[in-house]
Amino acid sequence: xxxxxxxxxxxxxxxxxxxxxxxxxxxxxxxxxxxxxxxxxxxxxxxxxxxxxxxxxxxxxxxxxxxxxxxxxxxxxxxxxxxxxxxxxxxxxxxxxxxxxxxxxxxxxxxxxxxxxxxxxxxxxxxxxxxxxxxxxxxxxxxxxxxxxxxxxxxxxxxxxxxxxxxxxxxxxxxxxxxxxxxxxxxxxxxxxxxxxxxxxxxxxxxxxxxxxxxxxxxxxxxxxxxxxxxxxxxxxxxxxxxxxxxxxxxxxxxxxxxxxxxxxxxxxxxxxx
Amino acid sequence: xxxxxxxxxxxxxxxxxxxxxxxxxxxxxxxxxxxxxxxxxxxxxxxxxxxxxxxxxxxxxxxxxxxxxxxxxxxxxxxxxxxxxxxxxxxxxxxxxxxxxxxxxxxxxxxxxxxxxxxxxxxxxxxxxxxxxxxxxxxxxxxxxxxxxxxxxxxxxxxxxxxxxxxxxxxxxxxxxxxxxxxxxxxxxxxxxxxxxxxxxxxxxxxxxxxxxxxxxxxxxxxxxxxxxxxxxxxxxxxxxxxxxxxxxxxxxxxxxxxxxxxxxxxxxxxxxxxxxxxxxxxxxxxxxxxxxxxxxxxxxxxxxxxxxxxxxxxxxxxxxxxx
Numbered sequence: 309x310x311x312x313x314x315x316x317x318x319x320x321x322x323x324x325x326x327x328x329x330x331x332x333x334x335x336x337x338x339x340x341x342x343x344x345x346x347x348x349x350x351x352x353x354x355x356x357x358x359x360x361x362x363x364x365x366x367x368x369x370x371x372x373x374x375x376x377x378x379x380x381x382x383x384x385x386x387x388x389x390x391x392x393x394x395x396x397x398x399x400x401x402x403x404x405x406x407x408x409x410x411x412x413x414x415x416x417x418x419x420x421x422x423x424x425x426x427x428x429x430x431x432x433x434x435x436x437x438x439x440x441x442x443x444x445x446x447x448x449x450x451x452x453x454x455x456x457x458x459x460x461x462x463x464x465x466x467x468x469x470x471x472x473x474x475x476x477x478x479x480x481x482x483x484x485x486x487x488x489x490x491x492x493x494x495x496x497x498x499x500x501x502x503x504x505x506x507x508x509x510x511x512x513x514x515x516x517x518x519x520x521x522x523x524x525x526x527x528x529x530x531x532x533x534x535x536x537x538x539x540x541x542x543x544x545x546x547x548x549x550x551x552x553x554x555x556x557x558x559x560x561x562x563x564x565x566x567x568x569x570x571x572x573x574x575x576x577x578x579x580x581x582x
Numbered sequence: 583x584x585x586x587x588x589x590x591x592x593x594x595x596x597x598x599x600x601x602x603x604x605x606x607x608x609x610x611x612x613x614x615x616x617x618x619x620x621x622x623x624x625x626x627x628x629x630x631x632x633x634x635x636x637x638x639x640x641x642x643x644x645x646x647x648x649x650x651x652x653x654x655x656x657x658x659x660x661x662x663x664x665x666x667x668x669x670x671x672x673x674x675x676x677x678x679x680x681x682x683x684x685x686x687x688x689x690x691x692x693x694x695x696x697x698x699x700x701x702x703x704x705x706x707x708x709x710x711x712x713x714x715x716x717x718x719x720x721x722x723x724x725x726x727x728x729x730x731x732x733x734x735x736x737x738x739x740x741x742x743x744x745x746x747x748x749x750x751x752x753x754x755x756x757x758x759x760x761x762x763x764x765x766x767x768x769x770x771x772x773x774x775x776x777x778x779x780x781x782x783x784x785x786x787x788x789x790x791x792x793x794x795x796x797x798x799x800x801x802x803x804x805x806x807x808x809x810x811x812x813x814x815x816x817x818x819x820x821x822x823x824x825x826x827x828x829x830x831x832x833x834x835x836x837x838x839x840x841x842x843x844x845x846x847x848x849x850x851x852x853x854x855x856x857x858x859x860x861x862x863x864x865x866x867x868x869x870x871x872x873x874x875x876x877x878x879x880x881x882x883x884x885x886x887x888x889x890x891x892x893x894x895x896x897x898x899x900x901x902x903x904x905x906x
Contacts (some may be wrong), residue, residue, distance in 0.1 A: 315813065319710030322703060327722045330785060333670060333737045334725075336747045340740065351740070351747030397632035406625035412633070419640055421834075421894050423842035425863040426887040429870045429879055430646035433657070453639030456632050475623055485624045514730035516845045517863075520872060532730035532845075540848060546740060553736050557729055564728045568721050571728060576790055579835045580828075 341550035348546055359547070366551040369541075374527040374535045376559070378444065381465055382530050383512045385448045386507055395501060396481045397456075398463025399489055403470055413464065419457030424517050446522040447530065451515065455508055462578070466500040467493070503574035510571070513560065531556050594726040632759060644887075650880035657874050668881035677857045681865045682889070684772065685841050688861060689893075691776025692783055692840035697832045700787030705821045706813065707788070708795045720792070722784030731782065735849030738778040739765065744852075752803075765851050771859045778846050783839060787832045794828035795821065830901025834894055841890050 336351050342358040343349040345365065366372075397416075401409045431450050435441040440449065474496070475488050483491070494501070512530060519533025526537035536554045542549040564571055632644055655661035674677045707719070726734060741747045742764040749761040764774035798820070806816045822829070844863035847853060853860035853868065860868075862882055870879035 316710045316810055319706045320715065323707055323710075323715065323719050326703065326784075326788075327719055330722055330725060330781070332747065333741055333781070336741055337737050340790065348745055349747050351743075353751045393631040393635065394844070396628040400625040400628035404621065404625040404628070406622050406629070408626075412629060415641075416632075419636070421890050422640070422644070423838070423863065423886055423890060425842060425844055425866050426883045427640065427643035427647055428866070429650065429876060429883065430643035432871075433646075434639070434643065450639045451634070453635040456636040456640070460632055463798075483629075485621060510728060514732075516730065516732050516848075517867075520848075521867070532732045535730065535732045535736065536849065539732075550740065551735065553733055557733055560729055561725075564725070565721075570726075572720065572724050572789065575724075575727060575786075576793055579786075579790065580831050 337553060341554055343547045345548050346545055350519075356357050359495075361436055362547055362551040363555060366548055366555055370534065370538050370552050370555065371527055372555060375529075375531060377558075378528055378534075379513055379531045382444055382447055382451075382511050386451050386455075386512050387508050390452045390459055390508055391501055391505055393452070394456060394459030394504070395463050395494065395497065396489070397460045398465075399467050399493060401460065402464035402467030403472070403475070403493070404485070416457045416460045419454075420461065422454075422457070424454060428517060428521055431518075437521060441522060442524050442528070444523070444528050447515065447518050447533075450518060450522075451512055453556040455511070457502055458578075459508070462500060463497070466497050470496070470569070502570070503577060506567070506571055506574040507578045510560075510575075531559070592768065596889035621836060647880045647883050647887075650876050651884050653877050655876040657876050661877075664877060668877045669885075671878055672881060672885060677860070678865065680857055681860045681862045681882070682885065684859060685843070685861045685886075685889070687772055688779065688840040688843055689837055692779035692843070693833060695776075696780055696783040696787045696836055697829065700784055700791055700816070700832065701822065701825070701829065703784075704788045704791035704795060705817045708792060708821075709813065709816075720789055724789050725785065726782045727786045731845035732780055732849050734782050735846045738774075738781065738846075739850045742777070766855055768855055768858050769856060771851055773848055775850055775859050778850065779840065779843070782846070783836050785834070790832055791825060791828050794825045798824050799879070826901050830897055833897050833901070837893055837897065838890060841886065841893065846865050862889075 326359045339352060339354055340349055341362055342360065343353075343355045344357075344359050345362055349355065349356045384570060397412075400406050401412055406412075424490065432441070435446050435450075470493070474492060478488055479493055515530050516532045516536060520536060521528040523529050523533065526534040529537070538552045538556075542552065602863070621903050650661075652663060652665060653661040654664045654668075672682075707716070710798065743749075744763045752758060752760050762770065764770045767774075802820050802824070803816065841861075842863055842873065843861050844867070847859055847861055847864050848867070851859045853864045857865075862885065866879050866883050866886070869875045869882065
């Protein structure tokens with residue numbers, strides 16, 4: 309690579325400035341979180357007497373164990389169910405090419421760019437009628453449905469490229485469509501299923517609007533939804549609000565750092581295919 | 583497997599029917615004349631769970647939204663038909679049409695700036711950042727994309743507050759006169775919210791464009807450089823034309839994020855001060871759930887959904903056509 313020395317340093321400086329722009333906000337809230345609760349510190353001051361206790365206070369007041377359990381419950385209810393039904397639908401549309409596959413695909417693709425806020429009001433009335441309003445199911449069921457356009461589209465993109473011979477060979481051996489699906493096609497589809505699972509887990513964990521509208525009790529929400537409620541309570545106590553925000557971010561950050569390669573590539577592929 | 587069939591029929595789906603196979607007995611039972619139909623029925627059963635969920639929680643609510651938009655309804659007492667009045671209302675009430683205008687301003691902040699800046703930055707980084715620095719920067723720049731938007735909103739709500747980091751830095755550079763409560767000022771609230779969008783989306787655009795650049799044939803860059811092309815020539819002659827598709831993806835994702843924005847704005851300003859940062863998503867929530875004006879809220883929702891589609895289609899068309 310022939311790049312002039314000056315340009316090299318200019319480029320690296322630009323990169324470092326951008327990284328600082330990304331990181332500084334996190335450092336700012338971290339330092340603020342260590343100031344005495346109830347004070348209004350500057351945005352970038354190391355406290356004279358760091359109040360690590362703020363994290364404990366926020367942990368207790370935000371009922372973190374309950375929040376974690378609730379978020380995990382919702383993710384574990386949404387992601388596997390959505391994966392199974394979207395993979396089955398993608399298989400039928402992309403590989404079995406059932407009659408009406410094109411219409412079905414169009415129907416699902418139609419929902420790809422649908423903003424959640426566009427249909428949130430009828431969902432609210434529907435859930436009141438079904439009696440699931442203000443329960444975790446109120447978040448779980450619509451989320452599974454709202455992921456279907458992307459998930460079916462994604463899985464179909466995998467199955468449509470699978471050679472038909474694979475199933476034919478097995479069919480000669482007497483396998484049913486059901487067996488074929490579970491024993492041959494699902495194992496082969498593991499990479500796209502894994503990426504889809506990562507994406508849906510992140511989206512679920514970060515879901516806010518559905519929580520705000522459909523569940524009043526913060527401890528029945530996801531992390532992001534609970535954070536919104538926490539903000540309402542501690543609008544005037546900046547250090548505690550910052551401490552709570554950090555606590556809520558920690559699980560995401562740990563998972564991101566551990567699985568950064570998979571997460572980045574899943575999110576990039578997700579947007580490219582979507 | 584109940585129906586016995588007299589003989590094995592010719593299989594229509596182009597399948598090599600291997601009768602000599604030892605498992606011929608089984609194949610005979612599977613490749614019955616009605617095989618196609620049966621497979622189709624099973625195929626439809628495979629789609630059914632997804633289709634039912636999607637219909638109940640997306641398609642039906644979508645139709646209901648359109649239906650509600652023609653009524654005056656508070657959610658409790660009987661609804662009255664008002665025809666297109668809710669739509670006419672959107673254009674007559676400054677607060678409502680204002681949300682649509684604000685949404686387009688947000689497109690500048692959430693979409694035009696991150697994609698434009700992202701292209702420039704990515705092309706610079708592409709030339710210099712290889713190896714470790716490249717990997718680390720990818721992770722760091724992507725970070726805002728994985729945290730909840732609510733958290734991004736809370737963090738920036740504090741940074742942009744009077745004692746926050748932004749004002750503190752301005753003072754440090756002797757620009758104390760510029761300090762203000764950025765999110766509370768009618769003139770600066772929208773750009774301030776836009777900053778949050780840039781912070782969230784810039785890294786995503788950079789990483790996505792960088793990934794696209796690595797797929798461009800290196801010999802193109804090589805020959806451009808042999809011809810003595812500087813950064814700018816390389817940018818306009820190689821990078822932008824070859825990255826049309828990736829640019830289209832960035833635009834699509836960020837435009838949807840701008841038009842359908844809710845989380846960031848709800849957490850930082852809730853649409854205020856006045857309605858200077860109110861966008862359709864926020865206004866739908868306020869109309870529907872605090873003012874119980876279901877009709878106007880639904881009309882705005884229909885407008886929003888139509889708007890997103892109308893803006894996305896040309897972007898998709900322009901960036902996909904020219905790729906070939």
